[in-house]
Amino acid sequence: MSATFAYYPGCSLQGTEKEYNTSLQLVAKALDHKLEEIPNWLCCGATSAHSINHALATALAGDTLAKAQDAGHSKILAPCAMCYSRLATTLHQIKSDPDKAASLEKALKREKGGLAEMRALSMLDWARELSDAEIQAPIKKKFKGLKIACYYGCLLVRPQKVTGVENAEIPQDMERVVRLLGAEPVSWTMATACCGASFSLSDKPSVFRLGRRVIESARKAGADAIIVACPMCHTNLDMRQTEFQAADERIPAIFITQLMGLAYGFSPKELGLEGNFVNTDAITAALAATEEG
Amino acid sequence: MKTLAELVKSATGTTPLDCYQCGRCSAGCTQNVTEGMDMGPVRIMRLIQMEEAFKDQPETAAEYCDRVLTSDTIWMCASCQTCTQRCPQGIDIAGTMDVMRQTAIQRGKAAKSRRVYDIVSAHKAFINCIRRTGKNDEVALVGEYKMRTGNFLSDMNMAPQMMLKGKMSPFGAIGSALSLLKSGPADNVKHVFEAAEALRKEEEEQ
Amino acid sequence: MSRIGVFICHCGENIGKTVDCARVAEEAKSFPGVVFARDNTYTCSEPGQAIIREAIKEHGLTAVVIGSCSPRMHESTFRRTCAQAGLNPYMCEIANLREQCSWVHSNREEATAKAIEIVRSVVARVRNNTPLDPIRVPITKKVMVVGGGIAGIQCALDLAEGGAEVVLVERTSSLGGHMSQLSETFPTLDCSQCILTPRMVDAASNPRIKLEMYTEVEKVDGYIGNFQVTLHRKARYVDWNKCTGCGACTQKCPQKKIPSSFDEGMSMRTAISIPFPQAVPSKPTIDKDYCMKLTTGKCGVCSKICKAGAIDYEQKDEHFTVDVGAIVMATGFQVMDTDKFPYYAGGSHPNLITGLQFERIASASGPTSGEIKRPSDGKPVKTIAFVQCAGSRDKANHVAYCSKICCMYTAKHATLFKHKVHDGNAWVMCMDVRTPGKGYDEFYRRTIEHDGVHYIRSRVSRIIPDGDDLILMVADTLDGGKQLQIKADMVVLATAAVPQPDVQKMAQTMGIAYDGDGWLTEVHPKLRPVETATAGIFLAGACSGPKDIPDTVSQASAVAAKVLGLFAHPELQREPTIARVNRCAPPLQSSCVGCFTCESVCPYKAIERETLRARDGSTRQVAKVNAGLCQGCGTCVATCPSKSIELDGYTDKQIFAALNGLV
Incomplete structure (x- = not known):
């Protein structure tokens, strides 16, 4: 079913994690989804803004909501978990407290109101709105024998009152997609553990310890690859993995949209798989095995 | 208070x-x-x-x-x-x-340990980045962070590989470095900082 | 013409200090209808009451007003006094000069003026009173106890002992309830079955107790003294009258892989089964969902093997009604399943068990014959961890209340474990250890001081499976929140006690209340803890909230006393202050238009429908109040659009007169 979203790519998808954007654009096209980029969007402020400047964090999220609203949208797709979380948290605050909504609109000098009526969609929300048949329709080749650890991390699921996921402890949205693509999700213990992304720059010991914990858990569960739906998680579990994990103990981490894209018949090059630091041949090989789909 | x-x-x-x-x-x-x-x-x-x-x-x-x-x-x-x-x-x-x-x-109370100092510096660098361009320019962010903390060598080992993987372009890096020279909020982001100031004041008055 | 007497009480200094009682009495003499008035220091005392009795006789009083304390305090006293002097008790009214006047004012002049107005108002009201007679209702001297656990058994035994006929309804095929599943009981560690099974046998053999097993309550009609309860007896497919209880059928049944609910899913039973060896009655039932004969038509092994010819695959469910005068709810509780806790090993791991499951493992009659072995591989457990408050006191994720029994049963579990596994290690993750009970704290301290169990003050955030083992993420809050990881062979969750899932539906059909968590509610938590808001329906045990065995048994006996007290009367006398739909001469017969708004608002289901027949043979339906059910709340009176309902003793005429007396 065709659908249109206000698209909020966020900074990472234009920078170091641009293959997330590329692959999402391809997959969206295959699903007949229109992604209309929010004009002149700004950074969400990420962890830094909500950590040391709460008002700025709120104002930045408000600005994005306002620009999407002005462009005639009510649903914003935010593929970055951080961007999504900032929008969803702000929406949760202004939805549950009309005074906060009024203050935000006043601060942004907006007359028309209705910011609280907007909706932010994470990649999980986006996947949940797709039926099994819709996800399967564009499939050209299915995976066979590929074991996937679906990694959710923090902000796609927590806190539950903000994300509205049904089960924040054992989410199953990505597992469903993985199954529909013919791959096999593994049951593992670190699916919603933190990878330490907020310390990517500033505290390497935390990043290495937490990242390693995730990779080791996925390996122990027998996964061939990890899929993610967050650019920071990807940086940590792919690029940083080469720093904390011995060469023969690594497993590739790719975006859920890259996994879908492969099944939908796009080439690894189109999907930006060569941008990965950890070799992804195990994933593409599992696809080649069933050429007839 | x-x-x-x-x-x-x-x-x-x-x-x-x-x-x-x-x-x-x-x-x-x-x-x-x-x-x-x-x-x-x-x-x-x-x-x-x-x-x-x-x-x-x-x-x-x-x-x-x-x-x-x-x-x-x-x-x-x-x-x-x-x-x-x-x-x-x-x-x-x-x-x-x-x-x-x-x-x-x-209130100027943040801990003075090296580890905390690095974390606070990263946050401040990030917000300055937004102030300058409205977005998080990763190269400029890393640049300012290094200047604040003196951690010049950290992550420099990743740069050549990142360029190789197409995650960073040498020209972009130069542009980003130049952006560090700018001061004051960029035009596209001024209104947000004003809004934040208004929100902060309102909260204080409550 | 009214002849009203007014008596103003000083209540010692309570009224007299602030109100000039003599002047109030003097003023009252001038009110219309008043023929006698005086004040008195203590009107409720015997001499004070004598003054009222004499005045009634001497002055031929037709109504009395007492200016005194609140009617809640002494209305019944003074009405009895009037009745002794031959006056209808409902011709006596109280003017509240204490709680509503002297206690809340300090200015004597103003308080006296207000007291005069209050008395004037009540005098005006009493002039419009009419004599009322108490409603008499016959009592069926038989009681139904719903639930055959320790609460129901104890209550039934006490009732039978007191001479009442008892119908004990139990939905499973055996008496015993949760208590029969327990290994030992705190704080004395006596064996649960040893103290319970004799009572089960007593209940089954008592000639005054009729067991209705494998039976559920379907519907309740009627009112105190006169309930009609419809019961649903599920087909057992075994004629219990013929069955000798030999158990041969349960040996030979080929369907052997059904999780036993008595063993909390940790052992297997057959499709025809007796729930546990000590079951009372010791008769099997066939589970129609699993029996091959009943599901596929092929098998019939039990029928062939039964020498008594008791197997009856054609048996049908039965529905029948029983008349009783009182109902006791003793429906008990359940514990939350582990699957409610996704953050604890995904909510499902063979070695993650509930406290009730641990009871079965620790029980000599349980699946491991009392040896502490873990379910996944039967390995003897060396390190065990107990997690308290799993679901309880967690208002954000589960329930807000404390389940009350877990602290003590966890201490008991840890003690039992240490008694059985001398070189084992037991950890308890707790928040506050609550031990208010006789010998309880001593027991808990012994768990630590004598048996060497380690308590860590922490809620567990997560339990991570590590193969067959489990790792608990803990923080020692007594050590600044230091994070600890504890690896255990088996983890026991003290999951919250929760109401029976279907008890609310039953409560709705009976018209009794339950709280936001689903526990049945008592009329008053302190002073009327075993009665419901519906007269004649009582609560015993954990159906009104988590309770340990001593509390449950005490309540059960308390209910028996209440019911026997009710049955001690030849008939029920009820306050006549109930609602009445008016009736008048034909052709109108009643101003009720039959909209039945009253029916929809009545909280006591007291509105019935009556058909009126006019002379021309036409009929119409009007409302009628069931005097047995009406509690006199007046909701119907306030809602009736055609003003066709009045509350006796509180008629519009009386209320308006009282108001006019004030203005």
């Missing part, structure tokens, strides 16, 4: 005064004591309660308040939201840590 509990209440709508010290936040904490926190989040909640309890004895209250604001714990929090998710009393503990960090900066 507002108590820490009052600040948390107005920012998150929940209150640390509801905490009954069960410790589940600390039990499930991504970081915690062994990883650079000087006390578990459960103790932060208790100190906030005690500051409130001694509100009418300003010296004692200030002691409690300082113990919170100067702690490493509030900076080592990874904002992973596990504590908020599982808190049996429904307290927004991760949100509480946000309020503590912001207050520590505002």
